[in-house]
Amino acid sequence: MFLLPTSPKAERGTLRKNHMAADDTLAASEDLLFEFFDFFDRTVDDVYSYIKHRTRVPEIAEDITLKLYFSLLQRQRFFWWRNATQLPDLFSLADKSIAGVVQWQEAANGNEYMKEIARYMPGENEEEMMERTGLLLRALKRLPLREQKMAVIRFFLRWPAAKTAELFSMKKDIVEKAYEITLHHFIAQLESESSFKELSVENVLKRIHCGTLSESDKAKMRLIILEKFRAAQMSSLRYVMPVAAFLLVATSITGGIGYGTVNPVSAQSGIRTVAAAQVLLLGEKQDVRDTILSAEKKSRALAAAFVEKDLAHISIDLAKPAVKQQVELEQNVYSTIEKLKKESLLSRAFHKALALMVKAE
Amino acid sequence: MSMDEEEIRKLFEDPKPASIDMDVIEQAQPESIQSTIESLSAIVNGDRSLQERLSKSGNVQMTASLLQGDNVREITRYIRELMDALREEAITMRQIVLNDVFLSPSVSRLMRKLPQREELIKEAEKGNLVAVQALLPEPSQTLEKRLREVGQYDRLLRQEFPDLFVQKQSLIFPPSAYADETNEDPADAKEGFVDSVFLRKRMEALGIDPRTGLPSLEQDIENLSSRKNTLAGIIGIVESDVGDSLDEAKQGVEEPSTKSLINIMGIFAYIRSTANFDNLEQTYNAAFSRMNTGFGKIQSLFAWGEISPRAEAAGILGADMTAALSSPDLEAKTKAVHTLMDSQEYAVQELLQQLPDEERETYTQNFSRVSDEVDLARNADDLERVIDSYSSALMMLESDARSQQGIMKRMVYGIQDFFGRSS
Numbered sequence: 001m002f003l004l005p006t007s008p009k010a011e012r013g014t015l016r017k018n019h020m021a022a023d024d025t026l027a028a029s030e031d032l033l034f035e036f037f038d039f040f041d042r043t044v045d046d047v048y049s050y051i052k053h054r055t056r057v058p059e060i061a062e063d064i065t066l067k068l069y070f071s072l073l074q075r076q077r078f079f080w081w082r083n084a085t086q087l088p089d090l091f092s093l094a095d096k097s098i099a100g101v102v103q104w105q106e107a108a109n110g111n112e113y114m115k116e117i118a119r120y121m122p123g124e125n126e127e128e129m130m131e132r133t134g135l136l137l138r139a140l141k142r143l144p145l146r147e148q149k150m151a152v153i154r155f156f157l158r159w160p161a162a163k164t165a166e167l168f169s170m171k172k173d174i175v176e177k178a179y180e181i182t183l184h185h186f187i188a189q190l191e192s193e194s195s196f197k198e199l200s201v202e203n204v205l206k207r208i209h210c211g212t213l214s215e216s217d218k219a220k221m222r223l224i225i226l227e228k229f230r231a232a233q234m235s236s237l238r239y240v241m242p243v244a245a246f247l248l249v250a251t252s253i254t255g256g257i258g259y260g261t262v263n264p265v266s267a268q269s270g271i272r273t274v275a276a277a278q279v280l281l282l283g284e285k286q287d288v289r290d291t292i293l294s295a296e297k298k299s300r301a302l303a304a305a306f307v308e309k310d311l312a313h314i315s316i317d318l319a320k321p322a323v324k325q326q327v328e329l330e331q332n333v334y335s336t337i338e339k340l341k342k343e344s345l346l347s348r349a350f351h352k353a354l355a356l357m358v359k360a361e
Numbered sequence: 362m363s364m365d366e367e368e369i370r371k372l373f374e375d376p377k378p379a380s381i382d383m384d385v386i387e388q389a390q391p392e393s394i395q396s397t398i399e400s401l402s403a404i405v406n407g408d409r410s411l412q413e414r415l416s417k418s419g420n421v422q423m424t425a426s427l428l429q430g431d432n433v434r435e436i437t438r439y440i441r442e443l444m445d446a447l448r449e450e451a452i453t454m455r456q457i458v459l460n461d462v463f464l465s466p467s468v469s470r471l472m473r474k475l476p477q478r479e480e481l482i483k484e485a486e487k488g489n490l491v492a493v494q495a496l497l498p499e500p501s502q503t504l505e506k507r508l509r510e511v512g513q514y515d516r517l518l519r520q521e522f523p524d525l526f527v528q529k530q531s532l533i534f535p536p537s538a539y540a541d542e543t544n545e546d547p548a549d550a551k552e553g554f555v556d557s558v559f560l561r562k563r564m565e566a567l568g569i570d571p572r573t574g575l576p577s578l579e580q581d582i583e584n585l586s587s588r589k590n591t592l593a594g595i596i597g598i599v600e601s602d603v604g605d606s607l608d609e610a611k612q613g614v615e616e617p618s619t620k621s622l623i624n625i626m627g628i629f630a631y632i633r634s635t636a637n638f639d640n641l642e643q644t645y646n647a648a649f650s651r652m653n654t655g656f657g658k659i660q661s662l663f664a665w666g667e668i669s670p671r672a673e674a675a676g677i678l679g680a681d682m683t684a685a686l687s688s689p690d691l692e693a694k695t696k697a698v699h700t701l702m703d704s705q706e707y708a709v710q711e712l713l714q715q716l717p718d719e720e721r722e723t724y725t726q727n728f729s730r731v732s733d734e735v736d737l738a739r740n741a742d743d744l745e746r747v748i749d750s751y752s753s754a755l756m757m758l759e760s761d762a763r764s765q766q767g768i769m770k771r772m773v774y775g776i777q778d779f780f781g782r783s784s
Contacts, residue, residue: 041661258773259780265766267716268778269761270705274752275651277701278673280686281694281745282645283671288591289641289781295581295610296629298574303622304521304564305571307514310619311561312467315554317500317507322554326454327490329411332404333447337440340397344389351388 013318033229036073037222038083044069044221045212046157047090053156053210054148056113056137062221070225074232088168095149107186120207132195132204139189149180154179155205260325386433386440394436401443409548410555414446443722452550458493461483461558469567508553511560512546514619518560522567578625582610594742597637606632644749651752652677654781694744698735702751709755715762724761727754 044065052061071093072085114133121136123129153159161179165172183202190196196204213221278325386394400547405412437503462468463482472478477496479658484492500507585592586607593600606628613621632638649670675683679702685697709728731751738744763771 007558010773020595056695081372097557197779235518255773255776258769259776262770262773262777264777265712265759265762266772266777267705267708267712267755268781270755271759271779272652272654272709273677273701273705273756274748275648276677277682277686277698278745278748278752279645279652279670279674280678280683281741281748282641282648283687284591284741285595285641286586286645288585288588288595290637291581291584292629292632292638294593295578295585295768296626296633298578298581299610299622299626299629300517300521300671302571302574302578302617303619303626304518305569305574305618306619306622307518308467308561308569308571310566311514311557312465312471312562313501314507314510314557315462315465315468316471316498317502318504318511318554318557320494320497320500320551321504321550323458323490323494323497325549325551326451327494329408330447330451330490333401333443336397336400336404337444340389340393341385343393344385347393349389 024332027141032073032076033226034078036069040222040225043087043090044218046087047094048132048213049210050091050155051094051098052113053152054094058113064094066224068093068097069221070228073225073229077229086167091149097180111319116210117208120209122204128195135190135193136204139186143182143185144187147178148184150178150182151186154182155208156210158209273338386436396468398436398439400480401440405443407549409552409743411446411450414450415443451751455488457555457558458490461562465562488492493635504553507557508547508550511557513623514560516557517619517623518563522563558654571617575614578610579614582614586611592632595637595641596632596635607647625715644745648752656781691738691744694741695735695738698744698748699732700730701748702735705755709758711761712758716758717767720761721756724754724758753757 024051048061048067050063051064052058055061055064068090071092072333100185111130114130114137117137118126118129119131121132125134140148143151161175164170167177168175172189183205186205190201239260389397461481463472463485472481475481475498481493481496484496517685547556548721586604589600589603593603596603610625613625627751652670652674678686682697682700685693687696713724715722728751731747731754734747734750735744738747763774766774
């Protein structure tokens with residue numbers, strides 16, 4: 001058993017050797033694992049924080065995070081040709097798991113999460129800070145789902161608009177607008193609360209600086225994923241291997257016995273010898289065939305290479321009719337439009353004159 | 362009514378797209394609008410590149426209401442979009458004429474002796490296409506011929522350099538216009554002109570020196586000339602006809618051009634497409650496959666480097682037999698085939714013992730006839746046919762002999778064949 005490094009990329013060379021020595025089963029999947037854990041290290045803080053602030057239960061967040069990454073690893077193992085998963089994909093997978101977290105689970109956790117957030121709230125005493133936290137979290141829950149997600153990203157994960165825009169392939173100004181709307185909705189809900197009366201909601205939200213996973217927590221997660229991955233690999237082999245082994249042994253024994261005891265009724269030697277003679281007899285023709293194929297290929301390549309010079313001649317020859325066609329096209333379109341304009345002008349003048357005459361009468 | 366070049370140029374110099382007010386349409390008589398829309402439609406239909414530009418932009422559709430002239434807003438929009446497309450095309454066309462043709466090194470070289478060259482470039486710089494048209498030399502070939510050539514070269518380059526066409530950025534058409542593979546020649550002069558410029562520029566970018574490959578092709582033709590007889594045998598024509606074709610190819614290489622090389626390519630493509638050529642390939646592949654046991658085939662997958670079929674055949678037959686069968690001497694070949702058949706006589710007799718009397722008799726007669734045909738062979742082709750018959754007879758005999766055995770035994774025979782055990 002071994003602990004994966006915190007930055008696999010940095011120490012890839014030496015660690016590869018250790019891995020090989022430590023566990024041969026995993027050696028074949030090394031590249032997959034290194035790529036995966038590289039991605040894990042880059043993203044786990046954001047993913048875990050996102051799930052934690054959405055579920056408000058750190059234990060559940062940890063479980064969902066582990067399941068999410070494990071399923072991602074399995075997916076990469078079996079569907080390696082697919083595009084690599086990106087952070088927004090993980091968030092949307094997380095959303096599905098979060099939707100399954102029921103209210104009682106949040107309640108069963110007590111107020112541990114609230115206490116964590118309360119630390120960043122302004123207030124004279126713990127009671128005041130907890131009250132503000134409660135109001136804030138309730139306001140967050142009341143936001144539409146899309147805005148809840150946006151609020152978590154902005155105020156708890158503290159992503160700048162540019163980062164959100166880049167990761168979610170959105171325009172920066174759209175993200176900024178979404179941020180503004182979310183804040184506005186927060187303010188609308190909290191400004192009427194007495195404990196927020198003298199406070200700027202925006203400034204209060206800005207005070208929240210939740211910590212991320214510790215290095216030892218991440219190492220623990222890596223290990224769990226790795227163990228699970230190895231167990232999954234073994235479990236698939238567990239079913240396939242005995243069947244394969246049985247088939248191999250059975251066919252080898254029966255085939256071997258038959259091979260040794262049954263007198264052959266065979267013309268194989270003759271068929272092979274005659275075929276060899278045919279190969280030799282056709283040898284010369286085969287040489288000619290190869291030469292013809294090669295000559296055809298070469299002449300096509302050479303013809304293509306000679307095209308450049310010919311095309312220069314063609315460009316000159318086609319220039320005159322092409323220019324003529326373009327000039328005529330431009331003239332025809334503009335003349336038609338001008339003609340319409342003139343006819344319209346005449347028609348307008350005629351109608352005006354007619355109107356004046358009617359008026360005069 | 363026509364406009365002079367100066368007026369057109371002024372229209373294109375205007376940074377805003379030439380436009381038409383809705384008032385014009387509102388005030389015009391329905392007949393005028395209808396005739397305008399019909400004229401514009403005819404103009405667009407007569408110019409492939411403008412048509413493509415409009416249809417690919419996805420904005421302009423000729424609808425019934427447009428033709429009836431009863432939707433002022435739609436008609437105004439149609440005309441405005443048409444003017445925009447025309448303006449874009451006019452600018453692109455002027456750029457191609459100046460930068461990609463007149464200032465291009467390969468065309469400049471050909472035009473260096475043209476007396477009005479300087480003036481031509483000056484007018485092209487100004488975008489004065491009327492003057493450019495007047496100063497351009499008369500084409501040396503007809504338009505139809507040139508368009509055919511462009512289509513032909515386009516197909517050739519698509520085949521030879523498919524990568525060039527993956528990112529084919531249009532010079533005048535929107536890029537997606539080239540997405541559809543087409544075997545058609547360009548529709549009009551402008552399309553042919555733009556295609557020819559595109560192809561030439563891609564080839565210039567590749568920078569291939571065509572002369573470096575010529576000696577190798579020359580060598581191939583030389584090799585074929587020394588084996589006219591064999592080649593004639595493959596195609597099934599007389600030797601003199603093969604000679605004529607090869608002489609034509611040789612001449613083409615001596616005076617290389619795209620046309621001569623396409624001609625050479627055509628000669629070889631014709632030979633390759635003949636039925637006999639196809640048969641040869643099939644017979645050879647089948648013989649090669651039979652030469653290997655199942656296990657041998659698997660082994661060859663792990664072999665380092667390519668295994669020569671002839672080396673393998675030589676390994677099976679031994680040096681003397683190989684030399685005889687490979688020699689051009691028909692008598693030596695015939696003798697070798699007899700020896701080969703004699704060497705299989707014991708196995709044949711053993712298999713015949715497995716058969717009922719009647720079938721045995723039939724097979725005995727067949728083998729005897731095949732043996733007689735060896736002596737009657739007048740050339741290598743006849744010998745090839747005889748040995749092919751012998752091989753077929755042998756396989757059928759084995760199959761019939763095995764069919765007399767039980768199913769379990771037949772399965773074991775399969776394993777024995779796979780590992781190459783034989784009597």
